[in-house]
Amino acid sequence: MAPTCPFSEEIAVSDKSPVKVGVLFSETGVTAPIETTQLCGTLFAIHEINAAGGIDGRELVPVRYDPRSEPSEYQALAERLILQDKVNVIFGCYMSSTRKAVLPVVEKWNRLLFYPTLYEGFEFSNNVIYTGAAPNQNSVQLADFMTSNFGSRAYLVGSDYIYPVESNRIMKDLVRQRGGTILAECYLPLTAGVDDFLPVIRDIKKRDPSFIFSTVVGESTRHLYRAYAQAGLNPREVPIASLTTCEVEVEGMGAEYAVGHFTAAPYFQSIASETNHAVLKRYREFAGADVLTNMCWEAAYFQMHMFANAMRECGTDELGALVPGLVGVDYQAPQGRVRIDPVNHHTCLYPRIGRANSKGQFTIVREALRPVHPDPYLVSYSLGDWTTRLDTLDT
Amino acid sequence: MRTSRSGNTPELLKDLRTLKAAVFHPQDNDGESLTRQLQRIGCQTQAYWPPPQELPEAVDVVFLAVNPESIRLDLPWTRAETAPTLVAVVNYENPTVVDGMLKLGASAVLAAPIRSFGVLSALVLARQVSGELRRERKRVEKLESKLRSMRQVADAKQILMKTRDISEEAAYSIMRDQAMAKRVPVEEIAVAIVNANEILSASGPKPRK
Incomplete structure (x- = not known):
């Protein structure tokens, strides 16, 4: 259904002024490594859009600040973007705590936030577009894969904030549905160092789980995987399963520490599709030969293009007129053809399971053939109901 | 750690995915947001306005706009024993609306303008409150009826003891034997004795009610 915007042509012809958009990704603080890739994906997409003539001749100009991984900074800078810089649309946020800080601001001023990150679900705002995975697009598939390949005695370890707690609740439900048991559930501060993980690893050795479910995010991720390796644990026997450990975290810890562990995500750099290869080729020309991409980079990249397409369609970036041109429209993203659901503002995505390999990339061992519809309010998950191609695990 | x-x-x-919800709200921004x-x-959701006299079948929860228009209506289903969980949607807080909300037996309230945030909490809270209320009501009913029958058994025993000049145990064993022979509960025999006694001794002392 193509939306019609009565004044779009008029505006497109007369207005050649730049379009300012807000960009809020942390370049410092605990989640700087992953958010920096989201920033790169955002700026790369803006570069492509401008190289192709902008939005009907209007240049897209990012106004960007560094919120330093602090929720209060996100809130203050979002307000500054809206009130001082006069932007209508903001692209940003990684941790749920930072999204929750920006949410009341965009609702108050009726602006739009594009959020390119997986999260725990149970949210809808008319002022947010969610382009990362909801739990029914990564947790269900990961639980299904881990319990059927390794067993159902799970050990849960996470960072101490809202996303891990909610993610663990879902994982517990899923594991118990399989008749499995949760051996332990522990949380460490976001700033946890390698010493903080030693007692956890000792406890893991003692309890002998079939797999470890990690919701550790940011810088401390590498300490978990390193402590694991140093304790002599074997990923073939007790792998770590994660929804957040992607190519960036693997690079941060060193590929040798990640080898054999699993991650569920809609996108891995290793996807062998034509679109992904073409986008990566252009990205290398833009950013250099040794670029590293990941699921959050990809969401940040495709959401900017979807925004630009919608604005071309509607001639404005004002929420009321823009959203109808944004939702329900297909876009050929590197992961596959995606679409934003008109009812819940989340995105139809392609769940995949990757196993980290020695090159710091993920070998995709399972992938959905069709996009999985987002269902952020789902509480009763049934395992095994997604159409998947199950590759043989190479041994 | x-x-x-x-x-x-x-x-x-x-349970939310199997819940049938009815929204009785004018078709405006709030009605549509909700x-x-x-x-x-x-939830399986349908929307109507004005609120119908009869409920659609098997509705578990109703979101009702409590406004001057709906307060005037007499809605029999709000008083039924099997009344659904009711969440009041209000955009006034004046005494008339508050009074209407109380009379309707609402278990939770949503303030308009409706935001998507808060609907889930109101819904779950209302289900909890109305479910507990229903269970407690059933328990009270059961206890009341139990209490009534205990009184009747006691009254019947008294009657037998007086008219036949026998002990309490003997009176009870007569009633129990009758109950076994007729295959009915002792309480039923007790009611029969009390009723018969009222008729036979219309001038005598009234048994306790």
Whole structure:
């Protein structure tokens, strides 16, 4: 259904002024490594859009600040973007705590936030577009894969904030549905160092789980995987399963520490599709030969293009007129053809399971053939109901 | 390190996908926001205005706009024993609206303008409150009826003891034997004795009610 915007042509012809958009990704603080890739994906997409003539001749100009991984900074800078810089649309946020800080601001001023990150679900705002995975697009598939390949005695370890707690609740439900048991559930501060993980690893050795479910995010991720390796644990026997450990975290810890562990995500750099290869080729020309991409980079990249397409369609970036041109429209993203659901503002995505390999990339061992519809309010998950191609695990 | 347990998913949340919701609200921004948020949550949702005299079949929860227009209506289903959970949607807080909300027996309230945030909490809370209320009512009914029959057994024993000049145990064993022979509960025999006694000794002392 193509939306019609009565004044779009008029505006497109007369207005050649730049379009300012807000960009809020942390370049410092605990989640700087992953958010920096989201920033790169955002700026790369803006570069492509401008190289192709902008939005009907209007240049897209990012106004960007560094919120330093602090929720209060996100809130203050979002307000500054809206009130001082006069932007209508903001692209940003990684941790749920930072999204929750920006949410009341965009609702108050009726602006739009594009959020390119997986999260725990149970949210809808008319002022947010969610382009990362909801739990029914990564947790269900990961639980299904881990319990059927390794067993159902799970050990849960996470960072101490809202996303891990909610993610663990879902994982517990899923594991118990399989008749499995949760051996332990522990949380460490976001700033946890390698010493903080030693007692956890000792406890893991003692309890002998079939797999470890990690919701550790940011810088401390590498300490978990390193402590694991140093304790002599074997990923073939007790792998770590994660929804957040992607190519960036693997690079941060060193590929040798990640080898054999699993991650569920809609996108891995290793996807062998034509679109992904073409986008990566252009990205290398833009950013250099040794670029590293990941699921959050990809969401940040495709959401900017979807925004630009919608604005071309509607001639404005004002929420009321823009959203109808944004939702329900297909876009050929590197992961596959995606679409934003008109009812819940989340995105139809392609769940995949990757196993980290020695090159710091993920070998995709399972992938959905069709996009999985987002269902952020789902509480009763049934395992095994997604159409998947199950590759043989190479041994 | 913090070792703790994230809570289990509450059963009430798991039931939401099978819940039938009716939204009795004018078709405006609030009515549409509410209906769409209920659909996102996954309830089977239908919207009507004005509120109908008869409920659609098998509705578990009703979101009712409590405004001057709906307060005037007499809605028999709000008083029925099997009344659905009711959430009042209000955009006034004047005494008339508050009074209407109380009379309707609302278990939770949503303030308009409706935001998607807050609908889930109101819904789950209302289900919890009205479910507990219903269970408690049933329990009270059961206890009251139990109490009534205990009184009747006691009255019947008294009658037998007086008229036949026998002990309490003997009176009870007569009633129990009768109950076994007729295959009915002792309480029923007791009622028969009390009723017969009232007729036979219309001038005598009235048994306790």
